[in-house]
Amino acid sequence: MPLDPQPEAEVAHRNMAFVLRLAFLTATISGKVYSDLSFVGNVSAAPAISACRNPLKVASIYAATRTYCKPQDFDASVQYYAGKCAGFGGVTMIPESEVADNLTAAALQSMRVVSKGEVPSYSKLSAPVLVSRSWFDVAFKTIDAFQFEKRIRPIYGWPKVSIQLWRYIADRMATMCLSNLPILWLFSGRNNIFIWATGWHFSTFNLFHRHIARVSMLQAAIHGISNTVFIFKTGTKLFYKLRWKELWFRYGVVAVVALGLMMLFSNHWFRHRFYDSFLLIHISLAIVAIVGIFYHTSIYMGRFDPYLWPIVALWSFERGVRLVRIVYCNLHVRFGKGGSLQRTRATVAYNEEADIISVKVLPATTLIKPAPGQHYFLYQPFRLKGWESHPFTLAYWEKSSASVHDDISLCFWIRPRDGWTRSLKKRCLRSGEPSISTTILLEGPYGKQEPLWVYDEVLLIAGGSGISAIVSYLLDHARRATAMTEDAGGRAQERLRTRRITLVWANRSANYMQQVAANELTEVLAREDVNVQFHYTTVSDSGSDSPIGCDNPPKATDETEKEDDPRERKGLEGDTEKQTVPNNQHINDPEITMKPGRPDLHFIMNQAAARAHDGGIRLAIMACGPAKMVDETREISYRCMREHGGAVQYFEEAFGW
Ligand SMILES: Cc1cc2nc3c(=O)[nH]c(=O)nc-3n(C[C@H](O)[C@H](O)[C@H](O)COP(=O)(O)OP(=O)(O)OC[C@H]3O[C@@H](n4cnc5c(N)ncnc54)[C@H](O)[C@@H]3O)c2cc1C
Incomplete structure (x- = not known):
């Protein structure tokens, strides 16, 4: 922080380390201020003698020192002033005891207060007076600034360019760092007005948050280092030690260390391995950092508060909105007959074979409008770590069988x-029941629906549990298509442009894919405009359970269509080798082709993009799954976009940030 004169003086007020300097200032000020005033009974024409021997003037100086000085600074001030009397006037200063009658609490209370310019110089005062606070302050700041500049710029200029540079760098880095903090905090929250304004994902802002944090940390570190070098170059080791005794200085160091530790604990490995510990440490250190910065900048009399209070406001707002969302989702009063206080209920089931937990939550409120692309944070409050919340994408929604209402x-x-999640x-396994009931709270909805319905063709790519983000889009397509048929020629026409949807899902367990296909996706898979390609990647999982959707008319999938394509076979076989899945485990289902190994995303996406380009239609590609897979789809999409221009648009639902 810049070491301005004014805060320097305030620090001096508070710290005994500066008592001598303060004494000098106070005494000088008292002398300087009172030298403008004349009192009756002058003992000498020499001002130095008069200032030390005129009882009215001396009583006035004592009064000002008593009133505006801290008690612990009083003796040092008087001692210093007495030294000046001896040095300049060759006289002793009248001791306080001799003018004590004028310095009682009652006398000070009733003493006349004079402002600058109020008493003309020719006028002689007949009683001690107290200079006004504003007059005293003006003198104090002027002398303090003068002393400071004299110390820091011995020749009224920077002694060396290097010193000047250290100082300028330190100051600018501090200001830049502070100005970064509000957006750093803003982008860290899931309730962020910029998300609402832009429609961008939280993960995008989280990325900004991390980059801004790195820059801010660097600025804070440079500020600290530059200031340290500056202090050593202009002061002494002792001066540096004295600085350490000052609270504001120590808090600056605390803030920088806290920011540094935040960076350290935010590294990718720790964050992903111990997410909840990371979050706890991150928030605790953020509080330490912000308190530290408040103390560190307190000496500037609020000059930097406009950077800091917004952080508190943004943080409180973010947490407040979370609370409102939790209450909104999980508590609901039903009025009227049979009215009651509703709370959220949840049933949880674990599918061991698929290694998937399905959580069905019946929110207390009926006001939630579920939509594809939404995710909610789930809390299990009656746990030791009940404050934890975890984001999950809404897979689908249905009318609750457990409720009499809709x-x-x-x-x-x-x-x-x-x-x-483990x-x-x-808990599910221990219960021995197919499903358990437990208290789970919802916070949401977050996320937004991507407008896939405006594209002529949609390619959905899911990896593992990433299917949960995709299913809701498939169901939405079916809903829109049904609405369009029922409302042929009406407004619904505008809401669905998609003529073909292809789902490519790679999962470890073929059985799980069959279960999903036979339950949640039955209706969708029966549609002519929906094609699916399922790929299983676990060798033990033959996927040879009873075929799904037997009653549905068989249809050719993309997979079967290009069964003989050498490029695809090569891709799949390559992966099959990696997965050690023998080729004879290929499942010959009448409707859905399941293949071992990973899909050749490169081929599938390129083919779809080329078809869109050639047919003059628009293609949307949406991916959701493991980070590696999503990275791959993003990269391939980028190439497709370059090759086929505006025909392709890429969307992504990431399961992490
Ligand atoms: C927007 C979004 C939607 C998601 N949807 C689904 C979904 O539908 N199905 C699904 O299985 N998974 C989903 N996930 C991932 C899911 O949130 C994590 O797997 C889950 O939080 C892990 O909890 P845990 O305590 O068991 O994790 P841990 O074993 O402690 O960590 C496993 C991984 O999950 C990450 N993680 C842990 N807690 C959180 C958290 N609170 N916020 C963000 N990441 C966290 C960790 O960084 C780590 O990479 C989604 C994630 C996000 C960000």
Whole structure:
């Protein structure tokens, strides 16, 4: 922070380390201010003698020192002033005891207060007076600034260009760092007005957040280092030690260290391995950093508060909105006959074979409007770590069988990992029941629906549990198509342009894919405009269970159509080798082709893009799945876009940030 005169003086007020300097200032000020005033009974024409021997003037100086000085600074001030009397006037200063009658609390209370210019110089005062606070302050700041500049610029200029540079760099880095903080905090929250304004994903803002954090950290570090070098170059080691005794200085160091630790604990490995510990540490250190910065800048009399209070406001707003969303989703008062306080209920089931937990949540409120692309944060409040919340994409929704009203259940598919999801899985396994009821709170909805319905052709690519984000789009397509048929020629026409949807899903378990196809996707898979390609990647999983959708008319999928395509065979076989899935495990289902190994995304996407380009239609590609797969689809899409121009648009639902 810039070491301005004014805060320097304030620090001096508060710190005994500067008591001598303060004493000098106070005494000088008292002397300087009172030298403008004349009192009756002058003992000498020499001002230095008069200032030390005129009882009225000396009483006035004592009064000002008592009033405007901290008690602990009083003795040092008087001592310093007495030294000046001896040095300049060759006299002793009248001791305080001799004018004590004028310095009682009552006397000080009733003493006349004079402002600058109020008493003409020819006028002689007949009683001690107290200079006004504003007059004292003007003198104090002037002398303090003068002393500071004298110390820092011995020749009224920077002693060396290098010193000047250190100082300028330190100051500018601090200001730039502070100005970054509000957006750094803003972009860290899931309730961020920029998300609402732009429609961009939270993950995009999270990326900005991380980059801004890196830059801010660098600026804070440079500020600290430059200032340290500057202090050593202009002051002494002792001066640096004195600085350490000052709270504002120490808090600056605390803030920089906290920011540094935040960076350290935000590294990719730690964040992904111990997400909840990362979050706890991150938030705690953020609080330490912001408190530290508040203290560090407190000496500037609020000059930097416009950067800091917005952070508090944004943070409170973000947390407040979360709370509102939680209450909104999970508590609902039903009035009228049989009215009651509704709360959210949830049933959880674990499918061991598929290694998927399905959570069905019946929200307390009926006001939630589910839509594809939404995700919700789930809390399990009655746990030791009940504050944890985890985001999950809405897979589908349905009318609840558990409710007499037309309530909607929200359904999530969760792949168990190592934290909360694992404990949920264990609870299901321990219960021995097909499903358990537990208290789960919802916070949401977040995310937004991508307008896939405006594209002529849609290619959906899902990896593993990424299918949960895709299913809702498939169901939405079916809903829109049905609405369009029922309302032929009406407004619904405008809402669905898509003539063909292809789903490519790669999953470890073929059985799980069959289950999903036979349940949630039955209606969708029966549609002529929906094609699917399922790929399983686990050798033990033959996927040879009973075929799905037997009653549905058989249809040719993209996969079967290009069965003989050498490029595709090569791709799949290559992967098959990697997965060690023998070729004879290829499932010959009448409607849905399931193949071992990973899909050749490159081929599938390029083919779809070329078809769109040649046919003069627009293609939307949406991917959701493991980071590696999504990275691959993004890269291929980019190439397709370059090759086929505006025909291709890419969308992504990421399961992480
Ligand atoms: C927008 C979004 C939607 C998602 N939808 C689904 C879904 O539909 N189905 C599904 O199975 N998974 C989904 N995920 C991933 C899911 O949130 C994590 O797998 C889950 O939080 C892991 O919890 P855990 O405590 O068991 O994780 P851990 O074993 O502690 O961590 C596993 C991984 O999950 C990440 N993670 C943990 N907690 C969080 C959190 N609170 N926020 C973000 N990431 C976290 C970690 O960084 C780590 O990479 C989604 C993630 C996001 C960001």
